[in-house]
Each structure stands twice: as structure tokens, then as C-alpha cells.
Amino acid sequence: METTTMSMGTFLWTSLGAFLTLGIFSFLYKDNPFYKFAEHLVVGVSAGYFVIILWHNGLQPNLFNRLNDGNFYLLWLNSAHWWYIIPAILGVMMWTRFSHKYSWVSRWPIAMYIGIATGLAIPLEMKNRVLTQLYASMRDVQWNNFLGNGFLDNTAGFSQLLVFVGTIAALFYFFFSKEHTGAFKGVAKFGIWILMIGFGASFGYTVMARISLFAQRIQILDLYTESSWADSAPGTFLFVWFIVFGIFILLALVEFIRWLGRAKTA
Amino acid sequence: MNIFERMMSVDRRWVFLFLALVCVLTYKVDFEVEVRVTDEVRKIYNFIDTLKPGDYIFVAIDYDPNSLAELHPMTYAIVEQAWRKNMKIVFTALSQNGPGMADQAIRDISDSLKLVKTYNGITYPTRDIVNGIDYIFLGYKPYPALVIAGMGQNFRLPFPTDYYGTPLDSLPMMRGIQNYNQMKCVIDISGTSGIDMWIAYGQTRYGFPLALGLTGVMAADYYPYLNSGQVFGMMGGILGAAQYEKLADNAGSALDMMRIQLYAHMVIILFIIIGNIGFLVSRRAKNQ
Numbered sequence: 001m002e003t004t005t006m007s008m009g010t011f012l013w014t015s016l017g018a019f020l021t022l023g024i025f026s027f028l029y030k031d032n033p034f035y036k037f038a039e040h041l042v043v044g045v046s047a048g049y050f051v052i053i054l055w056h057n058g059l060q061p062n063l064f065n066r067l068n069d070g071n072f073y074l075l076w077l078n079s080a081h082w083w084y085i086i087p088a089i090l091g092v093m094m095w096t097r098f099s100h101k102y103s104w105v106s107r108w109p110i111a112m113y114i115g116i117a118t119g120l121a122i123p124l125e126m127k128n129r130v131l132t133q134l135y136a137s138m139r140d141v142q143w144n145n146f147l148g149n150g151f152l153d154n155t156a157g158f159s160q161l162l163v164f165v166g167t168i169a170a171l172f173y174f175f176f177s178k179e180h181t182g183a184f185k186g187v188a189k190f191g192i193w194i195l196m197i198g199f200g201a202s203f204g205y206t207v208m209a210r211i212s213l214f215a216q217r218i219q220i221l222d223l224y225t226e227s228s229w230a231d232s233a234p235g236t237f238l239f240v241w242f243i244v245f246g247i248f249i250l251l252a253l254v255e256f257i258r259w260l261g262r263a264k265t266a
Numbered sequence: 267m268n269i270f271e272r273m274m275s276v277d278r279r280w281v282f283l284f285l286a287l288v289c290v291l292t293y294k295v296d297f298e299v300e301v302r303v304t305d306e307v308r309k310i311y312n313f314i315d316t317l318k319p320g321d322y323i324f325v326a327i328d329y330d331p332n333s334l335a336e337l338h339p340m341t342y343a344i345v346e347q348a349w350r351k352n353m354k355i356v357f358t359a360l361s362q363n364g365p366g367m368a369d370q371a372i373r374d375i376s377d378s379l380k381l382v383k384t385y386n387g388i389t390y391p392t393r394d395i396v397n398g399i400d401y402i403f404l405g406y407k408p409y410p411a412l413v414i415a416g417m418g419q420n421f422r423l424p425f426p427t428d429y430y431g432t433p434l435d436s437l438p439m440m441r442g443i444q445n446y447n448q449m450k451c452v453i454d455i456s457g458t459s460g461i462d463m464w465i466a467y468g469q470t471r472y473g474f475p476l477a478l479g480l481t482g483v484m485a486a487d488y489y490p491y492l493n494s495g496q497v498f499g500m501m502g503g504i505l506g507a508a509q510y511e512k513l514a515d516n517a518g519s520a521l522d523m524m525r526i527q528l529y530a531h532m533v534i535i536l537f538i539i540i541g542n543i544g545f546l547v548s549r550r551a552k553n554q
Contacts (some may be wrong), residue, residue, distance in 0.1 A: 028282045046330075050362045057365070057405045061427040120415060120467065128470040128496070136494030153305070154493050163493065202486040205503055207534055208527060209336060209482030211289070212504040215526040216335030218293050219519055 014224050021217050032251060063088055137167045166194040270551070273544030276537070285533050292529040299524040303509045306492055310453070310477045310499035311513040314344065317450055319352035322443065324452040324474075326464065327371065328410075330363040333457030333481050339507035339520035340455050340479040341371045342378075347514045349379055349400065350390045354439055356421070356449065357403040360410040361458045365429060368403060385515040397430070398437035405429030411463040418472040420444050446474045451498075455479035461488070469496055479506065 023038035063084055070079025077085070090109035096102040141157045141164075148156025169191035172184065180188050267275075314323070325345060329337045348355055359368040376395040383390055395401065404425040407413045416424040421443065427433050434440045446452065452474050454464045461478060469476040475498050480488055482503025491497045501510055504527065507520035 029279060046363060049366070053362070053365055053406050054408065056431075057429065058407055061431070062407070062424070065426065117411065120411065124466045124470050128466045132470075132494050132496060133490060136490065198486065202483075205482040205485045207482075207531065208503050208505060211527055211530040212335045212482065212523060213332075214286070214289055215293070215504075215523040215530075216519065218290060218526070219522065222293065 018221055018224055021221065025217075026251070034247065034251070137163050139164075166191075170194050270544045270547040273540050274548060276540070281537055285530060288529050288533050289526050292526050295525075297525060299528050301505070301508050301512050301521065301524060303513055306500040306502075307506055307509040308499075308513065310344070310501065311347075311510060313451060313475070313477070313499065314347055314351075314353075317348075317351065317353055320354065321450045322354045322356065322448055323348055324356045324358075324446065324449040326452065326454040326456065326460075327357060327359045327364055327368040328361045328454060328460040328464075329367060329457035329481075330361050331367065334367060336481050336504045336507060337455050337457055337479060338367070338371065339504070339518050340501050340510060341367075342375055342518055343507065343510045343514045343516050343520075344453060344455075344479075345371065345375050346378060346516060347385075349375065349393075349395060350383075350385065354399075355401040356443075357401060358413075358417075358425075359403075359406050359429075360413060360460050361456070362406070365406045369429070372401065372403060397428075398432070398439055400439070402434070402437055402439055403429045410460045411467050414463050414467040415471065418445055418468065446472050449474060451475040451477060453477045453479065457481045457484070465491060465496055477501075 020038045020041065023034035026032055027035040066081045066084045067076040067079045067088075070076030070082065075085065076082060079085075090112065093105050093109045096105040139160050141161050142155075143157055145155070146157040147153075148159070153159060169187050171191070173188040173191035173195065175188075178184060317323070325341070325348075327337075327341055345355060357368050357372065359365045372395075379395055380392050382392050397403070404421065405428060407424050413424045421440070422434050425434060428437065442448070446468070452464065452468060454461055454476065456464070456479065461480065461484070464476060464478075468474065476496070477499040478488060478491075478497050479501040480503070482505075485500070485502030485506070488497070488500060488502075492500050501507060504520050504523055507518075508524050511518050511521045
């Protein structure tokens with residue numbers, strides 16, 4: 001692997017990152033103060049970052065800059081874009097949630113937002129999730145291209161037939177107005193198999209995702225170690241890692257003493 | 267407690283430790299794992315590969331640091347491919363901590379383009395990536411559904427300025443660019459439910475070609491959209507990213523992770539088998 005050098009600032013920040021990574025993984029052993037510290041830091045930093053992003057990317061360009069040409073003492077009514085005051089007022093009305101007496105005021109902007117969102121969502125979701133999906137699951141089966149390029153080819157007739165039959169069979173499983181006996185039971189059983197294959201695929205992908213998270217941290221820690229050793233200040237590297245590992249060794253010692261105590265009592 | 271009962275009650279921490287050891291050891295041993303490219307990934311690669319220099323594509327980087335491991339490699343491979351072919355990119359980041367991810371990716375890939383590299387037998391010369399000429403980064407706005415719908419009318423409605431505070435009209439790349447109509451495709455690389463909004467409020471409403479890059483957890487849920495033609499291509503998790511890196515001949519962290527994935531999965535399957543043997547034998551003994 002190609003070794004690179006990192007500046008002192010990068011080194012210290014990356015060391016903190018390495019420490020937080022180990023702190024988070026220490027939860028796999030059990031809940032502990034290092035995990036708690038790392039967890040709270042993530043939540044706090046995310047919240048702080050989000051507030052700043054909202055200010056610089058939301059309020060400033062979309063509201064304040066647009067009312068910039070107006071006068072504060074005239075409540076920006078003389079601005080060329082004076083109508084931006086309306087969403088600003090609606091936004092302020094949301095803050096009345098904090099008052100027991102005036103919290104009813106916040107219902108107006110919420111009602112307006114829900115109204116707009118619903119109006120937008122219903123026709124689009126109907127087309128997106130219902131009509132297009134229904135059409136896709138009931139296509140004409142291409143008998144002349146039944147196998148396509150293998151049975152996993154989703155344009156092949158076999159795949160289209162499987163989607164149709166699988167959808168109907170899965171729906172049969174959830175039909176409880178008739179007792180699951182005879183042929184009905186067989187179709188429902190095929191339906192549950194289809195569902196299980198779907199859940200299995202989801203589970204497999206989830207395992208892959210979780211391993212990816214760990215693998216990426218291994219890559220980062222490895223890169224960090226390679227780069228840090230090449231740093232011009234190996235003394236600092238050793239010092240930081242002495243602290244990082246020192247903390248974990250202390251934690252392990254405390255646990256070991258506790259375990260000895262429990263073993264003695266038993 | 268007999269051996270089969272023990273097999274069912276292995277302390278999960280031994281599983282974690284064993285898995286961690288296997289992952290670290292596998293990472294340190296250098297060998298290649300064969301990756302087979304699926305059609306849904308190949309379609310995205312081919313689509314971008316056939317675009318002309320100067321064409322515009324839209325890349326939505328809708329993920330937070332918690333999905334970085336799986337989704338950053340997709341972004342790096344796709345954006346580098348597009349920039350090497352002199353395409354122009356409009357970026358957004360519609361998840362809360364997404365702007366940091368997008369900013370980091372843009373800087374890293376820009377640095378990579380300063381080097382002469384050969385991909386799939388073609389040597390690409392060095393070039394500087396310039397904000398406002400080769401790309402614009404629109405940044406973040408809350409309520410993704412309304413932002414996506416608004417951009418369909420005009421990018422300037424939700425984004426009067428770019429992420430760095432420059433008015434869109436003063437950026438050379440944005441001359442004559444109004445909305446999705448000028449984009450050859452939209453690629454949403456997402457670890458959030460924002461993907462549903464791109465499908466509903468973007469693709470369904472405006473009809474642009476949409477491709478998805480998803481985390482592994484989400485991947486299985488979005489195959490119906492591939493089957494219905496609402497999305498033309500899809501990369502699922504780190505495997506999708508590795509397939510794209512292979513197609514682009516740009517080996518990165520995704521391909522590097524595949525050997526860890528291989529052995530980690532074998533360990534997990536092994537523990538599943540051990541647990542099931544323990545369960546089945548214990549149940550049989552109990553019934554007898």
C-alpha cells in the first residue's frame with residue numbers, strides 16, 4: 001500500500017475518529033462510558049451541523065436574501081418579494097407549540113402544509129405505487145421468450161409469470177375470510193414461500209450492509225495507521241495510541257476485577 | 267447442558283469477536299474475489315458511457331455518514347466516469363448530513379482527475395474540475411418532496427444560490443438550464459426514504475430517466491420499481507458498488523471489501539448452521 005503523510009491537525013482529528021470508532025464498537029461487548037460519549041457526540045454534532053446547514057442553505061438564501069431590499073421598520077412590506085413574509089409568519093406560528101395557551105395557532109401552518117402535501121401526494125402516489133405497479137405485475141407473458149437470458153432475466157416470460165403468480169399467491173395468504181384448506185391452502189402455502197424468499201433476500205442484503213460498515217472502518221483504521229507511522233511526529237502517534245489503548249486496557253482491567261469478585265462470591 | 271444446547275446458546279460476543287477477527291485477517295490478505303455484473307448495474311454504466319461530452323446529468327447524494335461505507339464508492343465511480351468523459355453534473359444533497367458527504371466526494375474526485383489514468387484501455391488526460399463550469403452543487407433544502415417537485419419547474423425556485431452562496435444565474439454552467447428537461451438522467455444515491463420521493467415527485471411527475479444507488483438494507487424493496495420500468499438501473503449495497511467499479515475499471519474501496527464480505531458471510535452461514543443443528547437435535551431429543 002502506498003504510504004502518505006498527514007499534517008498534525010489531520011493526524012489529531014483522525015486519531016479522535018479512530019478512538020470514536022473503537023468507542024462505538026466497544027458496545028458489542030457491553031454498554032460503557034466510551035460508547036455513551038461517542039453516541040452523544042454523534043447526536044450533538046449532527047444536530048449542530050443541521051442547524052447551521054438550515055440557516056445557510058435554507059433561511060438565508062430562501063427568505064432573508066429575498067427580503068433584503070425591504071426595510072425592517074416597514075416589516076419588509078416594501079420589498080419586491082414581500083409575499084415571502086407569509087411563509088415566514090407561518091414558520092413563526094409553528095413556534096407557538098411551546099405555549100399551552102397559544103399552541104392552537106400552530107395548527108394553521110400544519111394544516112396548510114398537510115393540505116399541500118396531500119394534494120401533491122395522492123395522485124402521484126396512486127400512479128406510482130398502485131397503477132404502475134399493478135400494470136407491471138400483470139403484463140402479457142412472452143411465451144416466445146419464456147426463458148430469456150436465464151430464469152433471472154426480468155424481461156423473460158417466466159419472470160413475468162412468476163411475478164403474477166407470486167403476487168396472487170401472497171395475497172391468498174392474507175385472505176382470512178375463507179378457511180385455508182384444500183387447494184386454497186396450497187396456494188397460500190406457495191404465497192408464504194414467496195414471502196419468505198423476499199424476506200430472505202432482504203436479510204441477506206442487510207447482513208451485507210452491516211459487514212460493509214465494519215469493513216469500511218477496517219479500511220479507514222488501516223489507512224490511518226499506515227499514514228500515521230509515516231508522519232514526521234511518531235512520538236505524537238505513540239502518545240495518542242497510548243491514551244486510546246490505555247483507556248480500553250483500563251476498562252478491561254476493571255471488568256476483569258469485577259469478574260474475579262463475582263467468581264469468588266459464586 | 268449438552269453440546270447441542272451449547273450450540274444454541276453461544277454468547278453473541280464470541281460471534282462478534284470471531285467475525286471481527288475473520289474480517290481483519292481477510293482484509294490483510296491480498297486476493298481477488300470474482301464479481302459478476304448484473305443487468306441493473308450494467309444499464310447505468312452503459313447509459314452514462316453512451317452520453318456525449320457536455321451532456322448534463324443530475325446526481326443526488328442523499329445519504330448521511332452512516333451510509334457512507336456503501337454509497338460513497340458508488341458516487342466516486344459514477345462521478346469520476348462522468349467527469350472523465352467531460353460531462354457536467356448538477357449535485358444536490360437532500361438528507362440532513364448529506365452536504366458534507368457531497369462536498370467531500372466532489373473534492374476527492376476533483377483531486378483524482380488531476381492525475382492521468384487509464385480506464386478500460388482509454389487513457390484520460392489530467393484536468394481541473396471547476397465549480398460552475400464542470401459542476402454545480404445546489405446543497406440542501408428541507409422537505410425533499412417539495413424540493414424535488416419545485417426543481418421540476420425551475421432549479422432556481424428551491425435553490426436561488428448554490429451551496430457556496432453563489433447565485434445560480436451567475437454560474438456559466440447554468441445558462442439555459444432550467445429544470446430536469448435539460449438533464450439526460452437523474453441518479454439518486456440514497457440511504458434515506460428520499461428515494462420514494464424521487465420516484466413519486468420526480469420520475470412519476472416529470473418522467474425523467476431515474477437510476478438508483480441504494481444501501482443493502484433498502485435494495486430488495488426497490489426491485490419492483492425496476493420491473494415496472496420506473497427506474498432504469500439500480501445498484502444495491504456494496505455489491506452494486508463493486509460491480510460498478512469493475513465495469514468502470516476503477517477499483518476502489520467496494521471491490522476491496524468483497525473479500526471481507528465473502529469470508530464474513532461464510533462465518534455467518536457457519537453460525538446459522540451451528541445454531542440450527544443445535545435446535546433440531548435438541549427438539550428431537552425433547553420429543554423423544
